[in-house]
Amino acid sequence: MNIKLEIWRQKDAKSKGGFVTYPLDGVSEGMSFLEMMDFLNTTLIKKGDEPVAFEHDCREGICGSCSLYINGRAHGPAHETTTCELRMTKFRNGDRIVVEPWRSKAFPLIKDLIVDRSSFEKIMQAGGFISVNTGAAPEANSIPIPKNHADEAFDSAVCVGCGACVATCKNSSAMLFVSAKISQLALLPQGQVEAKTRVQNMVTKMDDLGFGNCTNTGACEAECPKGIKIANIARMNREFICAKMGAQKMSL
Amino acid sequence: MIKLDAKIPEGPLAEKWSLYKKNVHLVNPANKTKIDIILVGTGLSGSAAASSLAELGYNVKAFCFQDAPRRAHSVAAQGGINAAKNYRNDSDSVFRLFYDIIKGGDFRAREANVYRAAEVSNQTIDQLVAAGTPFAREYSGYLDNRSFGGVQVSRTFYAKGQTGQQCLLGAYSGLIRQIAKGKVTMYSRRDMLDLVIIDGKARGIITRNLVTGEIERHSAHAVILATGGYGTIYYLSTLALGSNPSAAWAAHKKGALFANPSFVQIHPTSIPQMNDYQAKLTLMSESLRNDGRIWVPKAKGDKRAPNSIPEEERDYYLERRYPAFGNLVPRDVASRAAKERCDAGYGVGDTGLSVYLDFSKSIEKQGKKAIENKYGNLFEMYNKITGINPYNEPMRIYPAGHYTMGGLWVDYNLMTTIPGLFAIGESNFSDHGANRLGAGSLMQCAGEGYFVIPVTISSFLSDEIKTPKIPTSHPEFEKAEKESKDKLHKLLSINGKQTVTAFHRRLGKIMWDHCGMVRNEEGLKKAIELIAKLKEEFWKDVKVPGALNELNQELEKAVRVADFFELARLMCQDAINRKESCGAHFREESQTPEGEAQRIDSEYSYVAAWEYCGEDKEHNLHKEALKFENIELKERSYK
Ligand SMILES: Cc1cc2nc3c(=O)[nH]c(=O)nc-3n(C[C@H](O)[C@H](O)[C@H](O)COP(=O)(O)OP(=O)(O)OC[C@H]3O[C@@H](n4cnc5c(N)ncnc54)[C@H](O)[C@@H]3O)c2cc1C
Ligand code: FES
Numbered sequence: 001m002n003i004k005l006e007i008w009r010q011k012d013a014k015s016k017g018g019f020v021t022y023p024l025d026g027v028s029e030g031m032s033f034l035e036m037m038d039f040l041n042t043t044l045i046k047k048g049d050e051p052v053a054f055e056h057d058c059r060e061g062i063c064g065s066c067s068l069y070i071n072g073r074a075h076g077p078a079h080e081t082t083t084c085e086l087r088m089t090k091f092r093n094g095d096r097i098v099v100e101p102w103r104s105k106a107f108p109l110i111k112d113l114i115v116d117r118s119s120f121e122k123i124m125q126a127g128g129f130i131s132v133n134t135g136a137a138p139e140a141n142s143i144p145i146p147k148n149h150a151d152e153a154f155d156s157a158v159c160v161g162c163g164a165c166v167a168t169c170k171n172s173s174a175m176l177f178v179s180a181k182i183s184q185l186a187l188l189p190q191g192q193v194e195a196k197t198r199v200q201n202m203v204t205k206m207d208d209l210g211f212g213n214c215t216n217t218g219a220c221e222a223e224c225p226k227g228i229k230i231a232n233i234a235r236m237n238r239e240f241i242c243a244k245m246g247a248q249k250m251s252l
Numbered sequence: 253m254i255k256l257d258a259k260i261p262e263g264p265l266a267e268k269w270s271l272y273k274k275n276v277h278l279v280n281p282a283n284k285t286k287i288d289i290i291l292v293g294t295g296l297s298g299s300a301a302a303s304s305l306a307e308l309g310y311n312v313k314a315f316c317f318q319d320a321p322r323r324a325h326s327v328a329a330q331g332g333i334n335a336a337k338n339y340r341n342d343s344d345s346v347f348r349l350f351y352d353i354i355k356g357g358d359f360r361a362r363e364a365n366v367y368r369a370a371e372v373s374n375q376t377i378d379q380l381v382a383a384g385t386p387f388a389r390e391y392s393g394y395l396d397n398r399s400f401g402g403v404q405v406s407r408t409f410y411a412k413g414q415t416g417q418q419c420l421l422g423a424y425s426g427l428i429r430q431i432a433k434g435k436v437t438m439y440s441r442r443d444m445l446d447l448v449i450i451d452g453k454a455r456g457i458i459t460r461n462l463v464t465g466e467i468e469r470h471s472a473h474a475v476i477l478a479t480g481g482y483g484t485i486y487y488l489s490t491l492a493l494g495s496n497p498s499a500a501w502a503a504h505k506k507g508a509l510f511a512n513p514s515f516v517q518i519h520p521t522s523i524p525q526m527n528d529y530q531a532k533l534t535l536m537s538e539s540l541r542n543d544g545r546i547w548v549p550k551a552k553g554d555k556r557a558p559n560s561i562p563e564e565e566r567d568y569y570l571e572r573r574y575p576a577f578g579n580l581v582p583r584d585v586a587s588r589a590a591k592e593r594c595d596a597g598y599g600v601g602d603t604g605l606s607v608y609l610d611f612s613k614s615i616e617k618q619g620k621k622a623i624e625n626k627y628g629n630l631f632e633m634y635n636k637i638t639g640i641n642p643y644n645e646p647m648r649i650y651p652a653g654h655y656t657m658g659g660l661w662v663d664y665n666l667m668t669t670i671p672g673l674f675a676i677g678e679s680n681f682s683d684h685g686a687n688r689l690g691a692g693s694l695m696q697c698a699g700e701g702y703f704v705i706p707v708t709i710s711s712f713l714s715d716e717i718k719t720p721k722i723p724t725s726h727p728e729f730e731k732a733e734k735e736s737k738d739k740l741h742k743l744l745s746i747n748g749k750q751t752v753t754a755f756h757r758r759l760g761k762i763m764w765d766h767c768g769m770v771r772n773e774e775g776l777k778k779a780i781e782l783i784a785k786l787k788e789e790f791w792k793d794v795k796v797p798g799a800l801n802e803l804n805q806e807l808e809k810a811v812r813v814a815d816f817f818e819l820a821r822l823m824c825q826d827a828i829n830r831k832e833s834c835g836a837h838f839r840e841e842s843q844t845p846e847g848e849a850q851r852i853d854s855e856y857s858y859v860a861a862w863e864y865c866g867e868d869k870e871h872n873l874h875k876e877a878l879k880f881e882n883i884e885l886k887e888r889s890y891k
Contacts, residue, residue, distance in 0.1 A: 028527060058492040062414065137383075157421065190383075191384055
């Protein structure tokens with residue numbers, strides 16, 4: 001099939017960017033979206049043009065590297081699908097496809113379609129862990145965990161950290177991402193000890209980094225390629241309020 | 253003159269590690285804070301090592317090429333991680349796990365290392381659970397286990413089909429905690445280009461900042477590589493596209509021997525190639541073989557839809573050939589059996605290059621819900637890629653390049669032949685012999701990172717406490733930096749007509765055809781010629797657009813493909829040298845009358861460790877003889 005791509009090109013963080021149109025013939029239905037992008041890049045390189053920079057690695061929806069905004073939607077039109085899992089069968093001959101990078105103040109652009117998501121790392125470093133040193137762990141079965149808690153923790157833990165939730169939110173809120181980690185650890189007995197400080201530190205960091213607030217539009221949940229539920233945000237808010245009250249009580 | 257010394261400690265097998273720990277020279281806590289360690293790679297092995305070393309007090313500088321450590325290829329592991337907990341009371345033990353790994357590896361791994369890997373496996377599960385890894389549990393709240401290929405016990409811990417993701421995130425959480433404390437400095441988006449050796453010891457690395465293109469120097473008292481495997485040499489493989497041998501290869505060219513390079517595992521259950529544009533193959537976890545049955549039609553070229561082929565017209569060839577293990581035979585055996593059926597004309601699908609993996613029996617017996625609980629995400633992944641719903645119709649699968657048992661040669665300390673240079677995880681050769689059992693890599697990676705390297709590295713560092721910080725102004729840094737820059741400039745200046753990927757694809761095909769599932773001397777020799785020609789063409793006609801001092805993904809790829817050519821040649825040389833069949837290395841000239849791999853223990857019971865002798869020169873072979881003192885060498889039978 002033949003398609004017309006409109007792709008955001010920007011040489012680096014400082015340069016001014018803009019859309020460039022690329023008509024592309026000979027796209028096969030059997031291609032994945034990123035294979036189509038590879039195909040475009042091959043054509044560009046052969047013509048002596050610069051290929052389009054985009055991020056990817058595993059190409060199977062698990063590493064969270066890929067990140068495109070396709071026709072106004074994070075990771076494109078398919079439900080619970082990362083860009084690398086998206087197939088060209090979702091498009092028709094003659095389609096115009098607009099490809100943009102994530103757009104958020106907290107994710108500055110690096111080049112073309114690649115943005116800097118290290119702010120996510122900083123939030124994680126603020127508390128996304130259980131402080132157990134190597135060697136200090138008790139026998140694994142010494143603390144049974146109800147299956148439904150373990151399963152729920154797992155459902156939150158499958159977040160791949162791609163940033164679609166932020167890119168899709170009109171407030172650039174990172175609440176879904178942060179709450180998924182808070183929930184995972186809050187649901188496990190191992191995570192209880194530090195639960196209060198964790199939620200406060202992570203939320204504070206998130207605010208410091210310029211992510212916006214949550215106004216409950218639910219766009220993040222709808223666009224999350226991993227099906228992370230907005231109920232995580234409610235749990236995080238509860239944890240946060242409890243922690244604040246607890247902390248105040250303690251300091252009184 | 254290099255002399256291989258595996259430094260295996262004295263004492264009975266089961267006591268070697270305890271005795272070693274008792275006797276190893278330690279670095280006292282105050283001195284640790286004066287010592288810097290470079291760790292390249294923050295996958296499961298690297299993240300576990302980084303946090304553990306930092307907790308001990310060392311200053312760690314960690315590197316990865318992705319934008320964050322959480323994206324390392326370990327994240328893609330699906331099926332599980334082994335340990336000898338014996339939670340099922342099915343007679344599992346450290347010895348049995350050790351035995352299964354040695355046998356699975358077709359008796360080509362070093363006993364002492366493997367035993368230690370089995371020994372620390374239990375503690376690894378404890379550690380990961382404590383870090384918040386949500387492994388699957390039973391209704392009682394206790395940890396669940398499943399079976400994997402090549403064994404008769406249930407010892408695999410799992411988190412649905414995302415075990416690697418959950419284990420990596422567990423280890424990563426320890427790493428980020430140390431980053432926050434300032435004990436680990438994380439350098440993301442960096443490619444290691446070269447190793448710097450000063451007075452015979454590994455003291456630093458040269459990296460390229462992948463955003464600015466800047467070439468940087470980093471120094472330390474010791475360097476650890478945890479850079480993963482090189483299965484991407486086949487172009488199409490189950491690995492992440494960025495997986496590469498370049499860091500290990502740079503070390504190899506500086507003197508680290510490379511062991512058993514041709515031992516590559518071809519995984520039996522990947523989604524088959526569908527078109528020529530394809531960039532990777534997606535794995536369907538081996539765990540599926542617990543409940544899925546593999547078959548092809550009994551009649552050649554049967555084009556009926558799978559569900560309309562009656563039971564009696566199906567050939568469950570694994571169950572037929574290997575009644576004791578059935579669908580759970582080891583990977584190499586399952587892969588060759590699939591190739592055999594397809595080559596004989598029984599394969600299914602448009603290309604005839606696939607076989608069925610069928611869940612209908614299990615769904616009938618256990619119910620759809622139970623199957624969904626175990627494999628939900630894998631079924632979804634399959635459906636997304638192929639458009640076929642595996643709850644209603646069998647999956648189609650075919651073997652794909654997957655895991656490299658070969659890697660940098662290391663001794664019991666996990667040190668390479670360069671003093672001060674260590675290798676952990678998939679980047680070393682140490683534990684899996686000629687074939688890795690499922691769920692054994694995560695076990696090895698986490699075990700080495702958490703519990704082995706933090707101990708064994710002090711055998712080297714205890715003599716370094718008086719060594720001051722290493723200055724990056726040393727002439728060796730200057731020289732290595734210049735060489736790296738020259739290579740990059742050369743790649744950029746060729747300005748030919750073909751893309752890097754086009755070369756990689758062609759190289760992959762040569763390797764798949766001649767150094768893949770089945771090998772023979774003639775094919776391997778031909779491959780060496782083809783590789784040499786292709787390499788020459790590459791250096792004349794590759795086109796790498798863009799410049800050095802910018803984000804340049806084509807340049808990153810070009811560096812890797814340039815190394816692939818050299819490694820490919822060595823793989824073929826290694827495969828030619830080993831005239832026996834063992835594990836994944838199947839030499840057509842050496843098979844039993846039934847078509848199984850025929851080892852020749854009298855001649856090849858050794859690790860082939862290769863020494864680099866200069867560009868386009870043949871490598872020099874060093875042999876580490878393998879001694880089996882605790883188990884009897886046997887024909888590996890799964891019948
Ligand atoms: C699809 C798939 C499924 C698998 N499933 C299982 C399973 O169920 N159970 C199991 O036990 N094993 C499984 N394996 C194998 C296992 O996942 C890997 O062997 C293991 O995760 C490797 O971990 P590692 O720490 O050695 O390296 P990796 O996780 O590959 O990490 C490599 C690190 O090195 C860095 N790096 C690499 N090159 C450079 C360079 N030149 N410069 C700087 N940094 C560099 C990367 O950035 C990364 O941080 C699977 C493998 C695949 C492909
Ligand atoms: S490339 Fe890994 S999730 Fe898309």
